[in-house]
Amino acid sequence: MYAVNGAEDGDSLFDEPQIAMRTAPPIPGLFVPPIRLPLELANDIVQQCMNLYFDGRDVNQIMLFGRTASEHNQNMGGGLPTFLITLLHWLAEMLRGHLPEKVHEMLFPPKDAPQRARQAILNLYHPGEGISPHVDLLRRFDDGIIGVSFGKAGPLDRNHWDLYLEERSVLVLSGDARYDWTHGIDGKQKDFVSGGMDGQGEPDWIDRGTRLSITFRWLLPGADIVGGPDP
Numbered sequence: 042m043y044a045v046n047g048a049e050d051g052d053s054l055f056d057e058p059q060i061a062m063r064t065a066p067p068i069p070g071l072f073v074p075p076i077r078l079p080l081e082l083a084n085d086i087v088q089q090c091m092n093l094y095f096d097g098r099d100v101n102q103i104m105l106f107g108r109t110a111s112e113h114n115q116n117m118g119g120g121l122p123t124f125l126i127t128l129l130h131w132l133a134e135m136l137r138g139h140l141p142e143k144v145h146e147m148l149f150p151p152k153d154a155p156q157r158a159r160q161a162i163l164n165l166y167h168p169g170e171g172i173s174p175h176v177d178l179l180r181r182f183d184d185g186i187i188g189v190s191f192g193k194a195g196p197l198d199r200n201h202w203d204l205y206l207e208e209r210s211v212l213v214l215s216g217d218a219r220y221d222w223t224h225g226i227d228g229k230q231k232d233f234v235s236g237g238m239d240g241q242g243e244p245d246w247i248d249r250g251t252r253l254s255i256t257f258r259w260l261l262p263g264a265d266i267v268g269g270p271d272p
């Protein structure tokens with residue numbers, strides 16, 4: 042996945058492939074905590090998404106909506122399918138301690154917070170597919186975005202940072218990372234990724250597989266009408 046902050050996004054002088062990092066670049070408000078969805082939970086979510094929305098259909102994006110109050114209520118994300126509510130609860134729990142309290146609270150509001158509309162987008166990418174650099178719609182979505190990667194990942198690259206999105210990893214965009222940087226995924230068949238899980242050692246080429254991502258966003262008031270004009 043990648044992010045560009047105003048600067049020219051030119052090719053390298055020497056035509057060397059950009060190396061995607063395995064750790065988050067120093068962009069304020071971008072968090073890529075060292076947590077991974079448990080394999081069983083991830084497999085279950087992927088299977089349900091494929092069965093319910095993608096298999097046998099020529100579709101690569103699904104939007105779902107839920108009403109969300111607090112992680113402390115049973116109905117967090119009410120209206121979303123159960124497996125996404127389970128995922129939200131897991132995220133609320135696991136992200137605590139990896140995010141500043143304020144950011145965690147923005148994503149998972151306290152008990153007495155007013156209800157809000159939460160959108161989940163499921164994106165399916167086949168090898169070679171990506172998403173052009175963009176800022177998530179300013180008039181539709183509020184601050185605080187969570188992305189979960191299922192399957193081998195494309196790099197997120199920004200000013201130009203390249204971040205390799207590991208399988209079952211979680212990413213949070215807030216503040217500068219949400220508003221001042223674009224992000225995207227190059228449509229490639231394989232990624233050149235810094236070596237080893239710790240990023241030490243020689244970089245390696247890693248083939249893309251099919252990747253599902255699930256992103257959660259807050260809809261701004263009045264933005265729950267899909268198909269309206271974009272900003």
Ligand SMILES: O=C(O)CCC(=O)C(=O)O
Pocket residue numbers: 162164172177188224225254256
């Ligand atoms: O698939 C992803 O991880 C990112 C998708 C994205 O940037 C978007 O839907 O706005």
Ligand SMILES: [Fe+2]
Pocket residue numbers: 175176177224
């Ligand atoms: Fe996006």
